[in-house]
Amino acid sequence: MSEDQAKEKKEAWYTLSGDVNSDMVHRVFEAVSHMTDEGIDVAHVLVQSNGGYVSDGLCLYNFLSNAPVEFVMYNGGAVASIAVILYLSGTRRYASETARFMVHKSHATASPGARPDALNIIVEGLRADDARTESILRKHIELAPEQWAIHQYSDLHLTARDAKIAGMISEIGDFAPPKGAHLSNI
Template identity: 85%
Template sequence: MSEETTVQHNEAWFTLTGDVNSDMVHRVFEAVAEMAADGLDTAHVLLQSNGGYVSDGLCLYNFLANSPVEFVMYNGGAVASIAVIVYLAGQRRYASETARFMVHKSHATASPGARPDALNIIVEGLRADDARTESILRKHIELAPEQWAIHQYSDLHLNAGDARVAGMIAAVGDFAPPKGARLRNI
């Protein structure tokens, strides 16, 4: 009689809130290092963020998308701006019925009295950031032409139903850790 081996599926539940910045990058790096050391297979993450810095968001996207841990992302309220890119790193994604997403082009404020050469540097940086984030958006979601047109010049807001149609989420669903599960904040 042969002995069968079963692979135990290890999963855990986390919350991640706040601005997308170097502090969040550090917290996520530390948390994922612990997840990997613990042999975690799947991390369910409730993300709540209004955005932050593009470079930090892109770093988190690349890090999470290539992590040995599978990330299941949830939006229970608001995921906006560069936080949408972080959210898209999840291999599976869900949003509560009342959740909202917002995407927009990059923006910056120039110093008063900025010279034209300094303004050109800012504009080129914004264009580069927009190209990087838009390539990730287009890889993961399919917006209607009217939605891309809004995104071109304004904030594009999506509710959970809109996000489902666009393929941003697999289904409308809540972050609901099972009874007895340990909930950790990253």
């Protein structure tokens, strides 16, 4: 084996779609287990998700950020809500020209007739979730003050070009597995 071949990293191509929930967490755990068994060095992952549960997204972010595989993330359509946090675990990130991102504060629905102490617990949980997700956002992206202001009270939508300016993506580019590459759905 030549020195160049020894340095060549083993790459694989995946798609990950759906709600960010315990099922997705389980699927990702299983997929990364297979990746490590197969000696995958770099996993290219196309993410398509409108979000889901904050704790599951944070778990995936922490797990993928520290896995023994380098993750390259792609947005070919929509990555929204807590799925943005999952997406930010990639060491390199790309988005198609027509892709969109959306970030917002946490929200919940209280049971009808909920007592003030129960509402307080919900509010404190939402504040804790917002603090956790915002720290990750601020670690990876730089939004303009007016964008942070929108994020404070509403949904903030970003085009691929906006995401590039904010540092959310490395480049505008499509998920394009090479001819003959095996594509696996997580």
